[in-house]
Amino acid sequence: MTGTDRATEAFVAHRNLLFTVAYELLGSAADAEDVLQETWLRWVGVDLDTIQDQRAYLVRIASRQALMRLRTLGRRKESYVGPWLPEPLLTAPDVAEDVELADSVSMAMLLVLETLKPTERAVFVLREVFGLEYDEIAEAVDKKPDAVRQIAHRARAHVAARRPRGIVSADETRDALEAFRRAINTGDLQGLVDILAPDVVFLGDGGGVVQALPEPIVGADKVAGLLALGLRRLGQASVELTQINGQPALILRFDGEIDTVTAIRLEDGMITGLYAVRNPEKLSRLEREITLSR
Incomplete structure (x- = not known):
């Protein structure tokens, strides 16, 4: 060879x-x-x-x-025009089965990582997700091992204060998604409010290419109202439940073409985050599954 x-x-x-x-x-x-x-x-x-x-x-x-x-x-x-969201990936089912990997690539966690400085992000990911030793990370980021340890400690504390509060069981996920889908299908505004956490956040990313919310929407009543308004405009759209970045998500299609991908964050049986990506440049890889691994 x-x-x-x-x-x-x-x-x-x-x-x-x-x-x-x-x-x-x-x-x-x-x-x-x-x-x-x-x-x-x-x-x-x-x-x-x-x-x-x-x-x-x-x-x-x-x-x-x-x-x-x-x-x-x-x-x-x-x-960038408006809120920036990560590029969504259609992930294979085994990604969701690796709880730590699914958490690390979720929209919610990637947005937390966005709040780190570049070197902090690299150190955190390499240490906490992929388990590299400090001396190996030091070579990757051009720092001494002692400095990397300090950066890792600082990044870990930063992420811990901002990351999603806990992992949701499969039963909780299934029940919450079923309630959400039922409310969506029936246009039940109160049903939407009931499944949304009081401090739920809705973010939209159009990248200045297509229309999207210019600012985050916060609060169950406001988000439910927004979703209800959107439902009245769906017309002939199809809604598909799938796995995006190891987490549940909805894909909205018009005439077979993907229009919006909305990733869903669940905590304590409630929806705490909705991340709607509409920027066409970020939707081109959603027709095939991406295999992620650690």
């Missing part, structure tokens, strides 16, 4: 992991794919005989490339 063949075999074996790392750092599948290309170009030039742990080495390359791109993305997001 040639060196290129060995490099290809190792890269393919870890591709899903590398994509997941890049996506968790960037919140963008398009940018994660670019990171994979950059990672491959660097990996193919490495002398594999000098590498003891190919997985860790590849993760370090991908993390370094994603971190550089993350800093650039931050500048781009400053000029």
Whole structure:
């Protein structure tokens, strides 16, 4: 087997992991794919005989490339029109079965990660989600291990104060979604209010390309009213329940074309977050499942 063949075999074996790392750092599948290309170009030039742990080495390359791109993305997001939401992914069922992975790629968690500085985000993801050692993370982020420990501690505290409050059981999820779907199908405004948490948040992302809410809507009554108004405008639209980023979501289609993807966050049997992505640039990968892994 040639060196290129060995490099290809190792890269393919870890591709899903590398994509997941890049996506968790960037919140963008398009940018994660670019990171994979950059990672491959660097990996193919490495002398594999000098590498003891190919997985860790590849993760370090991908993390370094994603971190550089993350800093650039931050500048781009400053000029983004309206609220920015991560690019939704149609995930395979086994992602939801890995509770920690599903939580880490959920819309709610990715938005929490957005509040971290780039290096803090990289350190948190590599340590808490993928279990890298501090010295390995240090090489990826160009910091000393002691500094990485301090960053990890700070990022962990920051995330703990903002992350969703807990994991919802399968029964709670099923009951809440059934109640939500029943209220949606019947146009029952009170039914919508009853399933929405008092402090529920609705975010819409149109990217300045299509119409979307320019600001978050907060509160059960306001969000229920918004949903009820939207239902009256559906017409011939079809609504499909699916899994987006390891969490339940609704896909709205007009004439077979995806118009909106709304990810749903559940806590204590109530809907606490609705994240509606309408920006067409973020909906192009929803016709096929994406395999994520740790």
